Amino acid sequence: MxxxxxxxxxxxxxxxxxxxxxxxxxxxxxxxxxxxxxxxxxxxxxxxxxxxxxxxxxxxxxxxxxxxxxxxxxxxxxxxxxxxxxxxxxxxxxxxxxxxxxxxxxxxxxxxxxxxxxxxxxxxxxxxxxxxxxxxxxxxxxxxxxxxxxxxxxxxxxxxxxKYQEAGVRNTVAALAGGSPYFPMGFTIKKGDDKFIWISYETTSVSQYVFVFKYPGTGDDALSVERIIKESNAVLKQNVPGPVEDSYMITAPLPDPQLKYIKYNKRDFAEVRGLWEVQNDYMGGPYVIHAFYDKDGENVIVLLGFVYAPKYDKRNYLRQVESIMYSFEWMDDTEKKS
The missing domain is CATH 3.30.379 (Chitobiase; domain 2)
Known part of the structure; x- marks a missing residue:
């Protein structure tokens, strides 16, 4: 059958x-x-x-x-x-x-x-x-x-x-990070300043987000899973409020985040996978983080992608967000290609 x-x-x-x-x-x-x-x-x-x-x-x-x-x-x-x-x-x-x-x-x-x-x-x-x-x-x-x-x-x-990129979004991210992924049409800047950018694609039932921020790349633990999670949670608490008072997004402690070091497209980065949740609320879903040094080696750039799709399977939505993050290129490298 x-x-x-x-x-x-x-x-x-x-x-x-x-x-x-x-x-x-x-x-x-x-x-x-x-x-x-x-x-x-x-x-x-x-x-x-x-x-x-x-x-x-x-x-x-x-x-x-x-x-x-x-x-x-x-x-x-x-x-x-x-x-x-x-x-x-x-x-x-x-x-x-x-x-x-x-x-x-x-x-x-x-x-x-x-x-x-x-x-x-x-x-x-x-x-x-x-x-x-x-x-x-x-x-x-x-x-x-x-x-x-x-x-x-x-x-x-x-x-x-x-092919169908949102060039304005890419330029905004590049101003903060020195480079950017390629975001397809429909992704917009939901929130942004010189320290944190929130890029979103939202429908009535599915939300796909990428956060971009950086933290000082000091210490031997700059790309450890503990440091990445700690720095990410501090940024999330400050910038990503939940739907009710005193609620905000954080990474969930369980299951344990999975860390992998990857070399891809001439870049080395730490990839962290886990689940996110909202403190004092009941929202949640999967996330993936790419963390890597900037070109000067002074800061760690973080791309944090996540999906909220409570009615649907998450695999394909997360794979789409991951692919955006994998497409990151330094802006000067992009200029050399053109």
Whole structure:
């Protein structure tokens, strides 16, 4: 039943995509726009392998719990399709993982390609001679596969944000931080001065926010999770009031914030994930922080993104906010590109 429902959905998506303007590669070849929803992956695999260890490895990683959300949500939504059913209806999907197990395979290898049948598309192909080889290859490369699809989702969002950016918001943030992420259309400055900027996108049921501020980068603990949380809570208490008197936003003590040091796009930063709440009220949700030194090494710049969507799953909304933060560029680097 799942296959039938998804085939219908894919057919509708394919028809819709075919009427949209495509894009060309460097050789002039036309591509359709990708189909499917954010966070979906088509897994092309024989049913017996899906039910065996190769499928288990894929599910355990790609359907693992997304980091630090109020409720359990998977990193990706997987749809398994057998090779015989992998028709052109599925070819234009945004994310495709093909597990090719055949005695004709000459080399056990994982291949990553872009824009095979559509754009912007990511296709990962795992070639293996037999189930045992596929199992070993997936064990070795599943983190790479996971990161590849995560980056693909992020890249699509960033490309769209750059294309439809709110340049005024970016310039305001750059005046404080020396650089800025790319904010898409609809994001506005809710509050701002020379010490703190609150950027928001709000609908009747979902709010996505990014706060920008800095603190002195003194001491060996400047990028420790304890220091980042302490400095963030002080700024939140002062600048982000709650809906009732004597209420304000803070980071929640539980679960313990998760800290990871990341190198991305020639920048090193500390990433902190956790849950936020409102002191003396009942609001809450997920947040993610990027903290890094400014160009002079004197201050720590903090990008604090969070989501409030009490009626909905949070994964895709948080992924959108994270992608904004990942797009940060120093302003002088941006000028060199232009």
């Amino acid at each position: 799942k296959h039938i429902i998804f085939q219908i959905a894919a057919a509708v998506s394919a028809i819709a995509a075919s009427v949209l303007l495509g894009s060309c590669n460097e050789t002039g070849q036309m591509f359709q726009n990708v189909s499917g929803s954010p966070g979906e992956i088509i897994v092309v695999i024989e049913g017996a392998e899906w039910d065996a260890e190769p499928g288990e490895i894929i599910r355990n990683t790609l359907e693992a719990e997304y980091q630090v959300l109020p409720q359990v949500e998977p990193k990706f939504k997987l749809y398994d399709v057998t090779p015989s059913n992998f028709t052109n209806l599925f070819w234009i999907h945004r994310n495709i993982l093909i597990v090719n197990i055949s005695p004709d395979v000459k080399e056990n290898k994982t291949l990553i390609t872009k824009d095979v049948w559509a754009r912007p598309q990511t296709v990962v192909k795992v070639n293996a001679k037999d189930r045992e080889a596929a199992t070993e290859l997936l064990k070795k490369d599943i983190s790479l596969i996971d990161n590849t699809f995560e980056q693909a989702e992020r890249d699509r969002i960033i490309a769209n944000n750059i």
